Amino acid sequence: MVEVRAQRASKPVTVRAAAKINLHLGVGRVRDDGFHPLDTVYQAISLHDDVTVEVADEDALTVDGPSHVDVAGVPTDASNIAVRALAEVSCGSRHRVRIVKQVPVAGGMAGGSADGAAALLAHDRLHDLGQPDDVLLAQAARLGSDVPFSLVGGTARGRGRGELVEPIDDAGSWWWVVVPAAVGLSTPEVYRHFDRLRPDAPEQPAEPLDLLAALAGREPVRLARALHNDLEEPAIDLRPELGTLIERGEAAGALRGLVSGSGPTCVFLCDGRDGAMEVVAGLSEHYDVVLPAVGPVAGAHVLA
Known part of the structure; x- marks a missing residue:
């Protein structure tokens, strides 16, 4: 956890983060630490979650979505990745978080990772922290292997456990x-x-x-x-x-x-x-x- 001094919080901040698909997912033999080495190519596509963060008297999280997205299994306690993202940077404030999902839940499209990335960025902008990209990416990597890509978006190659992300120039549609x-x-x-x-x-x-x-x-x-x-x-x-x-x-x-x-x-x-x-x-x-x-x-x- 990183402790920072928060600036005066402004109005709520909403961040959009996209679903990912893997155009290539190469998996190596499981390592002694239980992880598999990956060589993957991610692409962010136009299904997204919106995460709104605002300062509040008490911490709270709500999750909504259209009828075709089953949000019943998404945790609304401290185990939710968006809440864990806010805990990565302690600024002494409490927050209300609202997640509106379009990304399928437990579908292999990194919807949870998108929420974590969105919460990290929303918190940074809400409190005017101005953290550099490499700091945000390091925080994202601690949350999960797919979270750094959710910050980067576009098309990118991921290595290690998928968290080492290198953008790819992709002019296609x-x-x-x-x-x-x-x-x-x-x-x-x-x-x-x-x-x-x-x-x-x-x-x-x-x-x-x-x-x-x-x-x-x-x-x-x-x-x-x-x-x-x-x-x-x-x-x-x-x-x-x-x-x-x-x-x-x-x-x-x-x-x-x-x-x-x-x-x-x-x-x-x-x-x-x-x-x-x-x-x-x-x-x-x-x-x-x-x-x-x-x-x-x-x-x-x-x-x-």
């Missing part, structure tokens, strides 16, 4: 269709199943060289061929219906379907906006929630 699952999937269990299925996994994961070249070329078909997720096999083995979903999405016209991160949300790369709308229409015959999205979009930022 990529259209996606997102299908969340009604029931979440435990990330630790997916990693454990990866270990069972891949006892011979390499110490260091494969580098995303083909994918980086596809991004530079701005060619959707080439990018579709380069998408990769080492956790897709264990996720589908645990939840076979995810494989059926991917087959349906590709049959509806998607260039490629992929489990997002550790799942269970699946994402589909499409050939432009019109192609995405066709896939939305096709999958809506089978699934209640089918969402178009575009990427890359900005990382955590203050709403005017």
Whole structure:
């Protein structure tokens, strides 16, 4: 925890942070500390959470969202990552936090990480702390592996546990269709199943060289061929219906379907906006929630 002297707090600050998908997720053999080395390419897409922070007499947290986002399982106590983010920098104030979610809960799209990043930035701006980017990123890394990327946004490569983030120049505009699952999937269990299925996994994961070249070329078909997720096999083995979903999405016209991160949300790369709308229409015959999205979009930022 870092202690700072807060300036006079102004009006409430609202920060928007985007969902992430993994265009490449290479996973290495589990280390002695229990973590897996990762080499991943993140992209922020246009599903987002908004986090509002204001000074209050007592600490409080509320979570809301549209009907298709089940917020019932999101904690509203000190275990919530947004509350833990505020505790990273002690300024002696109490806060009221409101989270409005659009990112699927427990869907492998780093919605919790987005909330943590948004709370860090909102707190910094609320109290006019002016912390440099490297300090905010260090705070984010202590909260979780995906939180630094939620600050950075755009398209970026992550290494280590995913927390060492290097932005990638991505001038493309990529259209996606997102299908969340009604029931979440435990990330630790997916990693454990990866270990069972891949006892011979390499110490260091494969580098995303083909994918980086596809991004530079701005060619959707080439990018579709380069998408990769080492956790897709264990996720589908645990939840076979995810494989059926991917087959349906590709049959509806998607260039490629992929489990997002550790799942269970699946994402589909499409050939432009019109192609995405066709896939939305096709999958809506089978699934209640089918969402178009575009990427890359900005990382955590203050709403005017």
